[in-house]
Amino acid sequence: MASDLSNFSGQVVLVVGAASGIGRAAAHLIASRGGTVVISDLDKAGLASLQKELGLKDNQVESVNLGDQSSIQALVMSVISNHSQIDALINTAGVVGPTNTKVEDVEWAAFERTVTINLFGTVWLTQAILPYMKARQYGRIAHVASIAGKEGNPGMHAYNISKAGMIGFIKGVGKEVATEGITINALAPAVIRTPMNADTSEATLKYMLGRIPMGRVGEPEEAAEMLAFMASRACSFTTGFTFDTSGGRATY
């Protein structure tokens, strides 16, 4: 019988941003497919409740602040010291930053915070993990970008830039590690039903929903299915690519 390439038995999968939304759904899915999931987030209470739900050991739970490079390095070192390997990284952590804010009104601090967490966090996390994947000549990296990075949402400039930057970043890294058994891809969701949208203004939400041909929001489980593929052995001939999950909004 052919081996099931979507199964994660014997694999260590680090899910950053696991406390909520898409990351939480991804952690459930990877665990259900046999992976040793390590959940990580800034939100310790969310991690504790997920640990209970999934029955994880304490060494499968790690707090991290993606806005702080030393915290990211400490996370990766801890996972390696506890589990010896990281087969796949799923990074869903992110913040929306200012919405409904015209470019003339954007302020430095809020702009910088959004880009630091979403984009620089992606860069430092990838940088910290790659040496361990290169050493084993195997790895899967899946970062969650956004439709905002492809099309741009008005009034969300810091978010747009951070997500467009992620899409550009994975393209370059994909080529750099292409011959080393490592793939790195991104996912560009449109609106997904998660707590993240609680902070998004009504006007922005209406704008985004109006552009989805399926006429509905996506569910976190639908995004998680895509991420599970990108994190699996099955994703072996696609790298530097940004997958779509937008209910038909983006057909490219």
Ligand SMILES: NC(=O)c1ccc[n+]([C@@H]2O[C@H](COP(=O)([O-])OP(=O)(O)OC[C@H]3O[C@@H](n4cnc5c(N)ncnc54)[C@H](O)[C@@H]3O)[C@@H](O)[C@H]2O)c1
């Ligand atoms: N929900 C959507 O409509 C949507 C659409 C497109 C893209 N996305 C992207 O999907 C990803 C997941 O979003 P979600 O909807 O599940 O949101 P969410 O708010 O439910 O989850 C995001 C998680 O990131 C964590 N986080 C925030 N800042 C952090 C930091 N500095 N360090 C570590 N963890 C941090 C939060 O604690 C939270 O658990 C994000 O990158 C988001 O930009 C979401």
